[in-house]
Amino acid sequence: MERNRRPRSSHDGCCNLRFLTVIVYFFNFLHFVCSLTLGLLFLWTFYFKWYFVALLPSYRYVQIATFCAILSVLLLGTFLFGYLALNKERPQLTAIYTLLLVIILLVECGTCLMAYSYYEQVALDLKSSLITSLIRDHSLVENISDAFRDLHRLGKCCGVFSFEDWRNSLWWQNVNDVQSGVTRGFDLIVPDFCCQTVINDCGQSDHPSNIYYNGCLSFLIRSVQEGLFVIATTTLAVSFVQLLGACFTTCFYQQMKRLLNVKRMVYNYNNAF
Template identity: 30%
Template sequence: MAKEIKDGSALITKKKIRPRKSRDADCCSVNFLKCVLHIFNVIFLVAGVGVFLVGAWTIATRHRFVPLLPTPTYPAISYLLCIAGALGIPLCGLGCCGLKTENRTSLLCYSYFLLITFILEAGAGGLAYYYEVAVEYELGAQLNQTFITNYALDTVVTDAVDAMQLEFKCCGASKYVDWRKSAWHEHDPRLLVPDSCCRTVTPRCGMRDHPSNIYYHGCVHQFTNHIREHLIILAAVGVGMSVIPIFGFLFSCVLYVKIKHVID
C-alpha cells in the first residue's frame, strides 16, 4: 500500500514538472537559429550598404535634374532607399546584442525594425515602378512649360536646364523653336536659344540657330528615357532587397518564441 502511494506521488510529481526543451532539441533549435541569424546579419549589413550607396549615388549624381520634374516622387524614392540602407548598421548591432544575451525584448525590437526596413524598401521599389510609367506623361505635359516660364528667372531651374541640354546634346523641350516663346527670349530677342544649345559652347553663341551651330531636336524624349531607366534600377534594388529583411523577421520571431521554452 505504501509503495502504491509512493508510486502515485511520483507520477503526480512527474506530470506537474515537465522538462523544458533542450537548446538543440529539434531542427529549429535556439543554437541553430542564432547561427542562422548571425549569418543573416552579415548579409543584411552588406545589402544595407548596397541600398544606401544606390540611394546616395542617385542623390549625388542625378538630383541636378530634380527641379525639372513636376513632382517630388523621384527624390523621395532615393531618400527612402538611403534611410532603409542606413538602418543596416544599427540593426545589425541590435541583432547581435539580442543574440548574445538572448534578450527577448531586444529580439522583438529587432524584428519590428526589420519589418520597417522591409516596408521602406518595398515602398520605394513599388513607388519607382509606378512613377516609371507616370513620368513620361508628366514630363510630356509640363517640361516645356517649365522651360519657357522659369528659365533665367529661377537660378536652380536655369542650371538644371543648361545641364540637361549639355548632357543630352539637345535644345528646348520638344524642339529648339520652343525658346521663341520663353520669357528669357523676350528679354533679349537677339538670343534665339541659350548657349547650352550650341554644339560648341561660347558666349552668346545662341544668337545663330543654324543646324551647324545648335542642336535641333528637343530634350523631352532623351530626358524621359534617362529618368525611366534609372527608376527601373531603383525599383529593382528596392523590391529585390526588400526580400532579405523578411527572412530575418521570420527567423527572429521563431527565435523569440523558442527562447521561452529552453533550458538556460
Template identity: 30%
Template sequence: MVIRREKTHTCGTICLKYLLFLFNVLFWLAGGAVLAVGVWTVAAKSDYISLLNSTFYSTSAYILIATGTIVVVTGLIGCCATLRESRVLLGVYFVLLFCIFLLEIIAGLMAYMNHQKCFPFCYELDHELRQNLRGTMQHKYQQPGEADITQAVDKLQMEFQCCGSNSSLDWSGSIWIIVPGNDRIVPDSCCKSPIAYCGRRDHPSNIYKGGCIAKLEEFILSQLHVLGAVGIGIAFIQLLGMMLTCCLYQNLKEEIY
C-alpha cells in the same frame, strides 16, 4: 546562494545564430548603400531637381536617406539581439524587419506601376515637366540671381544632348534670347561641340534639335524602374531574415524551458 546555469546550445541554435548575424551584417551594409544613394541623389542630382519647381523629387531623395538610416539602425539592433541572444530584442527586430518589408513592397510596386504608366503620377510627372521646365528655361536662364538654374540647364542640355524643353525652337521665346545685343539663337550648351558663341547658328549639324522633356522623363522613369526592382528584391531577401529570426527565437525559447 544563487546558482547560475551556463547557457548550452544545440548545434542548430549555434548555426542559426551565426547565419542571422551574417544576414544582419549584409543587411546593415545594404542600408548603408541605400543611405549613400540618397545622399548622392541630393548632392549630384540637385541641379535637375531645381529645374522642376517641385519638392517631390527632393522628398524622394530624403525618403531614401531616411530608409537607409532605419535599415542601418535595424541591422545594428539585429546584431545586438543575435549576440546577446535576447528574445525581446529579437522580437523588436522581427517587427522592424516586417515593417520595412511592407514599405519596400509598396514602394517597389508603386515604382513599377509608375514605370508602366498605370498610375496617375505618370500623367502628373509629364504635366509637371512640360509646364515647369519650359517656363524655367524661358524665364530664369541667364537672369540675375539665377546662376544655379543657368548651370543646371546647361548641364542638362549637354548631358542629355538636347536643346530646349520640347525642341530648340522653345528658346525663341526666352527672355535671355530677345535681349538687345544678344546674337545667339540658342545657348552654347545646345551645341554638339560646345564652344563660346556656337549658339549663333541653329543648323542641325551644329545643335541638338530634340527637346529635353522626353529624355528627362525617360531618365526619371528608368530610375523608378531600378528602384522598384531593388526594393522588391531586397524585400524578399528580408523574408530569409524574418525566418531565421523566428527559428532562433523559438530555439532559444525551447532551450530555456
C-alpha cells in the same frame, strides 16, 4: 529500444538553435550590407541624378530618394541592435529585433511601390511641365536655369520637343529685345548651351551643324526612369533579404523560447524533489 531513445531536444534537426544562430548572424550581417547599399544608392542619386530635380513637377523623386537614406540609417541601427540581441540571447530582445525587421520591410515595400508608380507617371507629368518651365522660368529662376543648362549639356539636346521651343520662351523675348538687338547686331535663336561646340553667341545660328535639333524630353524621362528603376529594384532585393531574415529570426525566437521553457521545467522538476 524505445526506452533507450533520448527525447528530441531543441538542438536536434536542421532547425536547431545552434544552426539558427549562425543563420541569423549571417542575415544580420546582410542587413549591414543592405544598409551600405541603400546609403550608396542615395549618394549615387544625389551626385548623378540630382541635376534634374528642379525640373520635376513634384517632390516625389526627392521623397523616394530620401526614403533610401532613412532606410539605410534604420538598417544600420537594426544591425547594431540585432548584434546586441543575439549576444544577450534574450527572447524579448529577439522579438523586438524581429519587429524592427518587419517595420523596415513594410517601409521598403512602400518605397518600392512609390518608385514603381512614379515610374509610370513621370513621362506624362514631364510632357506638360517641362515645356512650361522652359517658356516661363528659364533665365528667371536660377535653379531651373542651371538645371536646363546641365540637361542640355548631358543630353546633347535643345529645347523640350525641338530647338524651336525657345522661340516661345520669355528668355527669347528678353534676350532679343530692341536694345539688345541693336547692341549685338543679331538675334539669338537658342541659348549657347544648345550648340554642339559652345562659344559666346553661338546660338545665333540654327544650322544643323551648329546646334542640336532633338529635344531634351526623352533624355530627361529616361534619366528619371533609370533612377526610379534602380531604386525600385534595389529596395525590392533588400526587402527580400529582410523577409528571409525576419522568417529565420522568428524561428530563432521560437526555438529560444522553447529551450527556455524546457530549462524552466527541468529546474522546477529538480526543485520539486
